Amino acid sequence: MTSEVEQAAGIPYLDLPAQIRAIRTELDTAIARTMDNCSFCLGPDVARFEEDFAKYCGARHCLGFNSGTSALHVAMTLLDVGPGDEVITTPFTFVATSWAIAYVGAKPVYVDIEDATFNLDPNLVERAITPRTKAILPVHLYGHSANLEPLLKICRERNVPLVEDAAQAHGAKYRGKIVGTFGAMSCFSFYPGKNLGACGEGGALITNHEPLAARARALRDHGSTRRYYHDEVGFNYRMEGLQGAVLGVKLKHLDHWTRERRRVAQRYHELLAGTPLQLPREADYAQSAWHLYVVRHRRRDGLKKHLETNRIGCGLHYPLPLHLQQCFASLGYQAGDFPVAEKAARECLSLPIYPELTEAQIETVGQVIKDFFGSP
Numbered sequence: 001m002t003s004e005v006e007q008a009a010g011i012p013y014l015d016l017p018a019q020i021r022a023i024r025t026e027l028d029t030a031i032a033r034t035m036d037n038c039s040f041c042l043g044p045d046v047a048r049f050e051e052d053f054a055k056y057c058g059a060r061h062c063l064g065f066n067s068g069t070s071a072l073h074v075a076m077t078l079l080d081v082g083p084g085d086e087v088i089t090t091p092f093t094f095v096a097t098s099w100a101i102a103y104v105g106a107k108p109v110y111v112d113i114e115d116a117t118f119n120l121d122p123n124l125v126e127r128a129i130t131p132r133t134k135a136i137l138p139v140h141l142y143g144h145s146a147n148l149e150p151l152l153k154i155c156r157e158r159n160v161p162l163v164e165d166a167a168q169a170h171g172a173k174y175r176g177k178i179v180g181t182f183g184a185m186s187c188f189s190f191y192p193g194k195n196l197g198a199c200g201e202g203g204a205l206i207t208n209h210e211p212l213a214a215r216a217r218a219l220r221d222h223g224s225t226r227r228y229y230h231d232e233v234g235f236n237y238r239m240e241g242l243q244g245a246v247l248g249v250k251l252k253h254l255d256h257w258t259r260e261r262r263r264v265a266q267r268y269h270e271l272l273a274g275t276p277l278q279l280p281r282e283a284d285y286a287q288s289a290w291h292l293y294v295v296r297h298r299r300r301d302g303l304k305k306h307l308e309t310n311r312i313g314c315g316l317h318y319p320l321p322l323h324l325q326q327c328f329a330s331l332g333y334q335a336g337d338f339p340v341a342e343k344a345a346r347e348c349l350s351l352p353i354y355p356e357l358t359e360a361q362i363e364t365v366g367q368v369i370k371d372f373f374g375s376p
């Protein structure tokens with residue numbers, strides 16, 4: 001059972017201090033090394049992390065970025081997506097997936113999601129393709145792989161590249177293989193709350209294609225391959241040395257953390273099985289990294305309030321789909337255009353899930369939810 005101390009403190013939605021405490025000595029050593037070598041922009045720790053993360057994902061190349069958003073921006077630039085072009089993507093994701101398309105002056109073309117996985121529905125993609133389609137950009141939302149095979153089949157047939165937004169899916173698997181190398185390239189975020197998070201901002205682009213990697217390397221560094229010579233308009237999107245050092249430490253723990261997340265998800269499945277909630281399930285092709293554990297119910301707002309009253313943190317990912325966001329009003333979408341995404345936005349509720357969550361805390365969350373529904 002939960003101790004009185006735990007109960008008084010509540011159960012946070014995310015407990016980053018607990019994660020940092022557990023690896024603090026390793027982090028201090030890595031950070032001190034950067035302080036000594038003063039390689040604050042890129043440098044040896046970033047290079048080592050790039051090598052290690054590429055290996056982890058089974059990719060030939062990894063480039064460190066200062067955020068997942070900037071990696072996605074460069075991905076669109078690498079494909080020469082520009083004004084007048086369209087990119088097919090999901091309306092149910094964090095807004096940054098669509099920023100990348102908007103930044104290059106192209107148009108996000110939304111396609112509804114699957115009810116079971118919250119991911120882009122491959123059955124609806126084909127009919128959204130036009131001669132202006134320059135890429136398909138699915139997201140592995142909540143750490144659960146998108147349904148890649150049918151998407152890749154469409155890409156091959158229509159000669160359109162696929163870019164994976166793997167910002168939430170470090171180490172997630174599709175048919176037994178870690179996501180990130182199914183498409184032409186993939187982008188990751190190392191925002192602190194991600195499964196693999198920096199102590200600040202960070203991102204990466206991985207690819208198996210040498211020409212894409214070489215251009216990405218230049219684009220993130222002012223479009224230059226030789227200092228003070230600039231081949232094309234570039235960006236300052238370099239990863240900081242300190243983040244490379246931190247990520248190098250954390251990557252060693254990622255598999256263990258993912259196993260712990262899977263333990264938490266499994267316990268939630270068991271504890272919440274008899275409740276009226278719609279629980280998240282892995283598709284037969286997926287091994288989720290369980291970035292988020294998102295349940296669904298039409299009384300979501302009441303349940304959220306009930307959890308918060310009981311000092312249990314929870315979140316909404318995401319309360320408003322992108323086609324209904326003010327910033328994309330000019331695209332002309334209306335309420336009702338993507339009913340599955342809109343329903344998911346009304347019903348979704350993210351429960352606490354992180355490696356440090358104790359059995360007692362998981363049981364408390366389960367019991368508080370059961371109390372809400374009046375079940376034993």
Ligand SMILES: Cc1ncc(COP(=O)(O)O)c(C=O)c1O
Pocket residue numbers: 067068069070093094096097139165167168188189190191201202203
């Ligand atoms: C699906 C998705 N795409 C892109 C991003 C952007 O990453 P960052 O916050 O590192 O810029 C995020 C991060 O929150 C995300 O969840």
